[in-house]
Amino acid sequence: MGSFMLYALVKLISIAGIRTFFNRISSQNLDQIPKEGAVIFVCNHPNTMMDPLIVGSTCGRNLYFFAKSTIFNNFFTRWILNRLRVIPVYRKQDDPTQTNKNIDTFYKGYEILESGESFLIFPEGTSTGDRTLGKIKTGAARIGFGAIENNNWKLNISLVPVGLSYSNAVKFRSDVIVRYGKPIDLKSYQKEYEANKVNAVQQLTEQIETALSKLTTNVNDLAFEKIVNALELIYKKELMVDLGLDIENKTDDFSATKGLVHAVEWYCKNRPEEVEEFEVMLDRYQNRLDLLKLKDEFLDPASGSTTMAQRIRVISYIILGFPVYVYGLINNAIPYKFPRWYAKNFVHDKSVIAPTKLITGMGIFIIFYSIQIFLFAFFSGNTPLTIFYIFTLVPSGNFVLSYIHQVRNYRQHLRFLSIFYRKRIIMYELIEERQTLIQYLNNAKKAYMKIEKINPI
Incomplete structure (x- = not known):
């Protein structure tokens, strides 16, 4: 009972933490998840x-x-x-002498499935913090098949692939x-496994890899990541409108990004010279934006x-909201500020920046708020006012x-107007560069859709 209460408490705190850290968490296809019975969740990491x-x-x-x-x-x-129901996996790269302990890990997995419960496993075996999908290991398949085999194939086990896609994995x-x-x-x-266990495990592992690839916006090569990121920033909204997709719909947004990834990979493989030409144009455009300290969205005619x-x-909001801003600040x-400062100065692994910010943030807010509330209560001596003060802390933040x-x-916006009137020639050149990029992308899109026989919506 004590363990379950601790698990439930940490789960509630974690939900509150991640819903504060992230702006929006969109869950899709929840109806695919079995409500009961043994389930293995396999997820990219x-x-x-x-x-x-x-x-x-x-x-x-x-x-x-x-x-x-x-x-x-x-x-x-x-x-x-x-x-907290966490089970250790002994990886060869951590300590080759400890891998024999994975026998106990596998048996624990069998017990979980035999009791009709669920576990989550990351078949890549490591988290790199980038946009690629690593090599999928066989552990999930071996545990699942092992549990069924131990129960003479009378145990029902579902394996549910899960794809996570972050707009920015480290940003608050x-x-x-x-x-x-x-x-x-x-x-x-069952037939494949009884005929050849190794082949069956490999087949299931390949199916997991295919499923995770379809469920994520990962790229096959990190060299493509820069181009995909730029296309998401400059071209995705225009592409979605052109294809009749809803910009606010996360399913449509995912489909557009997935399409961009496929197109970039196709061009890198089949027309690398055009990719190189585009990269030169893109670098020149982005360098000029950086030099002028402008965002691409201000050059987008669609933004109006x-x-x-x-x-x-906006001016009224800024003026009238200033006292509340000062209070919240x-x-x-x-x-x-502390979690960001700490992560920037002491965390060098991209994949742990976000959790470091989350943990340090939760800790420092609890400590800091407790001190503030104590001091306010001590000096005000007014309980109702202190309660009111407590309820203003998070909203003001x-x-x-x-x-x-x-x-x-x-x-x-003011900077854009200032530069436009002071350096009009430069701004016209920049707008023309953007239009050239968009036209280049439109031509590439038409050629790609024609060759791949993709029909617009």
């Missing part, structure tokens, strides 16, 4: 600790988690992790898409011009983020 928190908070099941043994490095963490208030794939019934492999009414609303600046976003956007 771009963001270390964030990944299990996100899957655990969206899948609707109480999970066990398979994790590398190196995090069980002392008595305290072992005690905590055991009660970024977006995440969680896509659940169609469950794989392990019993469907700012009306006088819009300017009045005083109460939230230190705990908000959120207002600060919104206020800063509005100020930065308006400042960027």
